[in-house]
Amino acid sequence: MRVKSLESLLVEKGLVDPAALDAIIDSMEHKVGPRNGARVVARAWVDPAFKKRLLENAPAAIAELGYTSGQGEHTLVVENGPKVHNLVVCTLCSCYPWPVLGLPPVWYKSAPYRSRAVIDPRGILREFGVPFPDDVEVRVWDSTAELRYLVLPERPAGTETMTEEQLAALVTRDAMVGVAKVTLPQSGGAP
């Protein structure tokens, strides 16, 4: 049996409504995703009061921006700094903060990442192109319960004059999982 025949059987038996499936897919493809998280991060960078609320009660602060769907009820935001870097994993399955990041990428759900992130986080970070010196603490968050983690990356230098919208455009999914830093795009000159 394939997915298509399973769906038609469940529809024939009145167990699911195909239009409801369409609505679910639409919300995961178009309503949630890392652009939401990027807006949360950018707001935290420009608005210290919002950042304080975000670190104290992330679901309420995130809801201020209108993001309230499932799997985010118990979100915690962990902040990177010059001497602390945070990395998020779910070693047991695929827990991930859907309202702010959408569905997780395949690598996040894969055996290589789930197995290594807790025992060799620095090796993973090196492979992702973000090596950390020994004097930076690497904190791994294994999502073993219903808490969902979002990394608040460091705001890069040279962005002081940028608007909140321009800042949000710099923030990547990977930076909010903790496998990247936020960087400025290469400017027009020689690299």
Next chain:
Amino acid sequence: MNGAHDMGGQQNMGPVEYEKDEPVFHAPWEARMYALNRAMRAWRKWNIDADRHALELMRPVDYLRMSYYERWFHRLVAQVVEYGLVSKEEIDSGKAAAGSTKANPPLTPAMPARWLSRGIPSSHDPQVRPRFNVRQRVRARNINPTGHTRLPRYVRGKTGVIVRDHGVYLFPDSNAHFQGEKRQHVYSVRFAATELWGDAASPRDSVHLDMWDDYLDRA
């Protein structure tokens, strides 16, 4: 259960394969599979912990071989039969049994936004007392249940410090088996990387896990 899903600290799983500009779903069937899983949960025949455990029950060789949504497909086929929503004969034939009555889906097109926002139960119920305080040292219990648990092998018997009390949540080890919610506190527990992995780990690094009261003892 000490299953293939409990991956923390396993080695030789290969490189992390990164896909640039990855789509939300890689094929239409993945999207349908994702949505079917969510829509069928609306029947409330099983809860999220039972859902997770159903994946853990797959044989390790299958769990490791299959893609994420392939696992979901096999799980849903098993669930609808186990919970009596579809018969084995209907799965085999792909057709509803002659004379069977047609149900009304609990999830309608207008509902998903609201339904998806329904919270996972938790509370700050003052009736449920925490057994531990922030900054207390604790040891993760060395237990090897054959059913569902969210206590990974790599922390069992290890000592850590409570850094935060997250409030009260259902206990997955019993809830997954419909043996009661056993509401209890969940804490963020910090384990030094050296405690988990030995002296080769960085002395600065740590792993934080969210742990239920019943996973912990005083250290």
